[in-house]
Amino acid sequence: MEVIIAVVWALAVVLVIGPLAEAQPQGSGQPSVPAQEIAEVEQQVDNTEAKAIAGAPFLLSGSPERVPALGKVLFFDKNLSVNRNEACAFCHMPQTGYQGALETINLKGVAQPGSVRTRFSLRKPPSAAYAVYSPPLIYADKPGEAKCTHCFIGGNFWDLRATGLRLQNATAMQAQGSPLNPTEMANPDPACVVRRISERPYRPLFESIWGPRSFAITWPDNVDAICSRPNNTPDSAIGSEVPGPESTPAVVALEPEDRARVQSTFDQMARSIAAFEKSPEVSPFSSKFDAFLAGNANLTPAERRGYGLFTGKANCDDCHVPTGQRPLFTDNSTSNLGVPRNPELAYYKETAADEFGYVANPVGDAFVDLGVGNFLRSPENADKAWKTVAAEFDGRFRVPTLRNVDKRPRDDFVKAYGHNGYFKSLKEVVHFYNTRDVLPRCAPGARGEKVSCWPAPEVPQNLSKSCCNLGLSDSDEDDLVAFLKTLTDGYVGN
Structure with a gap:
């Protein structure tokens, strides 16, 4: 096994990683990612997958750890992408709280390169940690149904399009998104993902959990040729990170019973990944704040002041609820904070057809990310009643x-914040919450931007009123940052 992994890794470096540093959209402003930086992340992914596969035979039959263990292998398997070079974990690495771990990308465009390395998606990868606690999407329009009325609660992805309604599991439906996304793992058909799983060494574990007929599929002779070509179906009108059922063709010719088996196995893959994301390895509730709630740690004076501001003057707890034995620090709702446009996104420049004829963004710089509003208008939203309220959710x-908002591999590692990665530090985020409505407007790139002025919101409609004139001092902002750092998992007390 170790010899095989070494050979595969060497080929990956030569065939995949090397060209990546130069394979950027022309004129995109997206930085060339150093090959060594990509190599380090890829090696971490490969090593984790190899260890997970090696440990699978030692799982006891019937053990509750078996499904999360399978989910982990799937999560770290880059062979499930069209070019066999990108796992789910590539955009969701443990050392950053299951977000992007390519610092060069975080500094600029924030969207990670896809399996087709010249393609970049629209938004920053959301955290996979704790996402499993978001319920299936509902529209709360009855008093008492939620803390808000006429609001959406639940779902996954930044725009809620992983509703969770079909599987009653929003995270499982999110796990079905990236494998088909043209700008991410780019498989042209769910059948291609199932085909790749059937060829992997952990197939026996999959079959022992989900049944011996999981891969009882008659494949056409040309399946591998079809599955080696990326998904070139344009995203739906929302410019989302994954085409929905209305826009993803079934390009592998299968008999109806085989197509039904593919869907069932694809669902089982997704449920396995969701089980891994719910496991203590991904969502452990092991921060200093958790230890504080349990009476096993003390907060510093700055952290205590920040906690008081968080639940008081700063009004953070209006959306990031800190109550309960194991608080999630989100109410699973939506909001438009008025975040400025991030001009560094490569997506704005992906206006020409790539070598496969795919055009990610035909409108270029004119594109405006309306978030939930565009999802509600799209074919991916099957609820006609929800379409009627789309305008109320533009920009949300x-x-x-x-x-894990501050979880990083080293103290000076740069993370990106916000759906478009406009912010590059917690201090910037807190300062924005504090002064959005106080400081003057300025052009992007102007002197003083993010300190003494802010560019206009990308979407000025439906702005949140729970911020952004808080009257906090500079030291108050620092105290809030100190408190946010207590939410990093892996705390070891004195």
């Missing part, structure tokens, strides 16, 4: 958990 995005 899912309220993310604040857990």
Whole structure:
């Protein structure tokens, strides 16, 4: 096994990683990612997958750890992408709280390169940690149904399009998104993902959990040729990260019973990944704040002041609820904070057809990310009643958990914040919450941007009123940052 992994890894470096540093959209402003940086992340992914596969035979039959263990192998398997070079974990690495771990990307465009390395998606990868606690999407329009009325609660992805309604599991439906996304793993058909799983060494574990007929599929002779070509179906009108059922063709010719088996196995893959994301390895509730709630740690004076501001003057707990034995620090609702446009996104420049004829963004710089509003208008939204309220949700995005918001591999590692990665530090985020409505407007790139002025919101409609004139001092902002750092998992007390 070790010899095979070494050979595969060597080929990956030569055939995949090497060209990546030069394979950027022309004129995109997207930085060339150093090959060594890509290599380090890829090696971490490969090593984790190899260890997970090696440990699978030692799982006891009937053990509750078996499904999360399978989910982990799937999560770290880059062979499930069209070019066999990108796992789910590539955009969701443990050392960053299951977000992007390519610092060069975080500094600029924030969207990670896809399996087709010249393609970049629209938004920053959301955290996979704790996402499993978001319920299937509902529209709360009855008093008492939720803390808000006429609001959406639940779902996954920044725009809630992983509703969870079909599987009653939003995270499982999210796990079905990236494998088909043309700008991410880019498989042209769910059948291609199932085909790749059937060829992997962990197939026996999959079959022992989900049944011996999981891969009882009669494949056409040309299946591998078809599955080696990327998904070139344009995204739906929302410019989302994954085409929905209305726009993803079934390009592998299968008999009806085989197509039904593919869907069932694809669902089982997704449920396995969701089980892994719910496991203590991904969502452990092991931060200093958790230890504080349990009476096993003390907060510093700055952290205590920040906690008081979080639940008081700063009004953070209006959306990032800190209550309960194991608080999620999100109410799973949506909000438009008025975040400025991030001109560094490569997506704005992906206006020409690539070598496969795919055009990610035909409108170029004119594109405006309306978030939930565009999802509600799209074919991916099957609820006609929800379409009627789309305009009320323009500019709104899912309220993310604040857990692991500061998790990073080293103290000076740069993370990106916000759905478009406009912010590059917690201090910038807190300063924006504090002064959005106080400081003057300025052009992007102007002197003083993010300190003494802010560019206009990308979407000025439906702005949140729970911020952004808080009257906090500079030291108050620093105290809030100190508190947010207590939400990093892996705390070891004195």
